Amino acid sequence: MTALAWERRRRALGRTWSEYRRDREGMVGLIVLAVFVAIALLAPLFADESQLHAVNTVDNAVWAPPLDHPPLGTDNLGRPVWDQLVYGSQVSLLVGVAATLIAIVIGTVVGVTAGFFGGWTDSVLNRLSEWFLVIPFIPLAIVLAAILGPSLKNIILVIGVTSWPVTARLIRAQVLTVKQRLFVERSRALGASSAHVMGRHILPNVMPLVIANATLTVPIAILSETTLAFLGLGDPLRVSWGSMLDDAFSAGALGREAWWWYLPPGLCVIAVVLAFTLIGRALEAILDPRLRAGRQG
Amino acid sequence: MSAPLLSVRDLHVTYSSGAGPVPAVRGVSFDLAQGESLGLAGESGCGKSTIAGALLRVLPRGTEITGEVLVNGEDVLTMKPGRLRAVRWRELSIVFQGALHSLNPVQRMGDQIGEAIELHFRGTDPRPRVAELLELVGLPARRAGDFPHQLSGGQRQRVLIALALACNPNLLVADEPTTALDVMVQAQVLELLERLQRELGLAMIFITHDLSTLSSVCRRTLVMYAGRVIEEGESTEVFSRPAHPYAAALAAAFPTIGDPASRLNPSGLAGDPPDPRAMPSGCPFHPRCAVAEPRCSTTEVELWPAGNGRRAACVRVLDGRIA
C-alpha cells in the first residue's frame, strides 16, 4: 500500500479513537476489559497455579468461606476460588476471542463472496447460512462435543463454526452497498481482477463493520463457552469460569450455600461480556453511518 | 379591516444538535388575511419548512422557538397543550412534503384521514366525510381502503391534501407539495390547490424552492435566505422583476415552461448557503452575490421599500436600483 494510503488510514484511526474516547460507556468497557486481559495474561503474578491441583491443597480447609481463606475462600477440595478465577479467565477469554476469530473469518469470506458475486453463488451461500442459523446452537454444540470429545480446541471450533452466519449476513449487506460505489466500477473497468477488487476495495470498506460485529460476537462466544463448560463439555484439564460453576453445582455447593464458589465466576462473566458489549456498541455508533445520523438529532 | 388570520412576529427558531445550536429562522414576520395566499420561496435550508413546523409546534424536542405566532389572535407558542391539540389541524393544517414517508405505511388511507376527523369531531362517523374529501381531490372513494404504497406519488400527494382539509381548517400550509413529483403531475396538483383555495376560501401558505410556480398560485411571495426574509411583494412582480439579487438568481434557476429563451439560458447559482453557525457579516448573501459592493459586508440589511408595495433587504434598493 502506498504511503499516502497508510497516512490516510492512520488519520482515520486517530479520528475514530478521539471519537471513541468521548463515549463514556465505551471507555468503561475498554478499561474493564483491559483489566481482565491484564490479569489473564499476567496470571502467575496474581495467582498460584499449583493451588489449582487438589494434590497441593490437602492442607487447605475445604469449603472455607472468604473470611477463613481470603480472598474468596476454597472449594470442596480445598482449592482456592481466587486462583481458579484468575486462571479461569484465560480460558474464557481465549475461547471467546479464538472462536470469534474463526466465525469472523468464515463469515467475512462467505459474506464478501456472496455479496460480490451475487446470483447463483449468493443463493447457495444464503441457503447454507440459513441452515446453520436454524440448527439450535447448544444442542449442536453438545452433540459435536459429545462426538469429538471435550477439549478446548473442539469448543472453539464448535462455537466458531456455528456463529458465522450472523456475521456473513451483515457483511453481505455492507458489500452490496459498497459494490455500488463508483470506484469499484472504475476498478473493474480498468480490468482489475475480482480478487483485486475484493481485497483492495471491498474489504477495507467492510472492515470497520467487521470489527464492530466481532466485538459483539465475543460476548456470545463467552456465554456459550460458559454454558458448555457447565454442562461438562469443556476441557476437563483446564479450569474456566463455566467449569467452576459445573464443579460447584455437582459438589452440592448450592445446598451448602457456598456462595463464594459460584457467585464470583458468574459476576466475572457478566463483567467481561458487558465490557465487550459496551465496546461493540460504541464502535457501532461511530462506524455505522446510519446510527451516526441519529446521534446528531 | 378585520384582524389577520395569521400573524407571525419576529419568529426565531433554533435547533439543538450534537454540534451546538443551529439558528434556522432568524427573525421572520408576516401577516396573512382570511382567504389570502402567500408564497414562501428559497433554497433548501433557508428555514421555510421550519416555519411550517413552528406554526403548529411540531418541531423536534429541544428546539427553541421565540416570537409570536398569532392564529386568530391566540399565540400558538404559549398555548397550553390541550388547547394546542385542539387548534392543530382544526384551524391550520399542513400538507407535508415527501408523501411516502408522511403517511403511516401500515394504516389504510381512509383510517388515517378518519383519525383526524374522529379526533376533532367526536362521535361522528368519518366515512362519509372521508369519501367526500377523496372525491374533492380527484380520487375515487374506494381508495380509502388502500395502503400508501399502493398509490402513485401524485395520488399520495392528493391524499395528503385531502387529509389536510379533513377538519375544515382556515389555513393550509403546503410544504413543497410538488417537489418529488414529475412535471405533468406537478401541474395537476398545483391546479388542484388553486381550485381548492378559490372554492373553499382557504388561506394558504405555499412553500417551495421553485419561484415560477408561485406566480400563478399565490398573490404575495416572500423570498427567504439564511433564515430571513430578503424580499417580499406581489408574486408576479417578484418573479419577473426581482429587487434582490438572490431572488433574481432563484427566478432564473427555474425556466418558465414554454419559454425557449429561458430554457436555453439556465443559470445556476454558485456556492452554498451559509452555515447558520458561521453567518457572514453584514448581508448574508454577499459572498455569493454577483453585484456585491464593499458596503455589503458592513451594513446590517433590513427589508427596505422597493416600490410597488415591495420590500427587499438589499442596499441597492436604497439607491433606487433593483437587482
Added chain:
Amino acid sequence: MTVRYAVGKALGAFATLAFVVVFNFFLFRIVEGNPVATLYRGRNLTDAQREALTHQFGLDGSQFEQFLRYLEQTVQLNLGRSYATNQPVIDEIWAAAPQTIALVGVATLISMVIGIVMGISSGWNRGTTKDRVLTSTSMTTWSTPDFWLGMILLTVFAVRLGLFPTGGIEDPSSGATGLEKLLDQAWHMTLPCLTLAIAYVGEFALVMRSSILDVMREDYLTLARAKGLRDAQVRDRHAVRNALLPSTTLIAINFGFVLSGAIAVETVFSWPGLGLLTTESLAGPDLPMLQGLFLVFSASVIVFNLVADLAYPFLDPRVRYR
C-alpha cells in the same frame, strides 16, 4: 400473500428439514462404528446375541442401507431406542416435552410482554434517566448466564429463605391430585421460570428499543402529532404499530428455540423436561436419544421460522400486496 410465496416458503422449510435429517444421520455415524461393542464391553456376547443386538440397534447392513432404514424410520417418527432405558426415544421425548414447553413458553411470554413495554418506554424517552436505567438493566441481564442466575435465585429463595422448592416438578411424597397438584407444579416452576424470564427480557427490550428509535425518525409521526394526537396516542397508534414488525419476527424465532432454550436451567432446577433429558443423555452418551432430541429441537426452529415467514405478510401490508 400469494400462494406462490407460501408454497415457496414451505418448500424451503421442508428442504431445510430434510437437510437436518440427513445431517443428523451422518453426524452420529462419525462417533463410532460399533456402539454394540462399546455398550456391551466387558460382557461376553455370543455371535447370535451380537447379531441380534446389532439388528435391534439398526446397525446391520451397509452404510447406505442403514441410511435408508434411518430415513424410513424417521418419517414414521421412529427415532430408535434409548441406550440407557431401552425405551423408544420418541416416547421419552413425548413425555418430557410438555414440561419444557410449559416452562419456556410461559417464561418467553412474560419476558416478551415486559421486554416490549420496557423497550418502547426506553426508546420513546431516549436519553432520559428512565432510558438509561432500562437499557443498563437490559444489557446486564442479557450478559448474565441464565443457569448461573438460576443458581443464585435458588440459593436465595429456596435454600436460604425456603420460599420455593429446590428442584423437581412436584413434591413426590404428597398424593395431591387435580388442582392441588397443578398448583404444586406451578410453585415448583416459579423459580426456573423467573430465571428464564429475566434472562430473555433483555433481548426483547433492546430489539424493541432499537425498532422504536428507527421509527421515531419517520415523518408520519410528525404528521400524527400535527393532527392533534396526544404523545401517547402518537406512540401507541403509529410508532409502536410499526416498531413491532421487526420484533414479531424475533418473537416467532424465539418460540422456535423454546424447546432447546432451557437445557442448563432445567439441569440446575432438575426440571424434568427435554433439557434435563439432554444433559442426562450426555452421560452415556445415549446417542439415539441425543440424535432424536437434536432432530426435535431443529424441527421446532424450522417450523416456527416458517410460521413467522407466513404470518409476516399479514402484519405488514407492504409485503402483503406486492
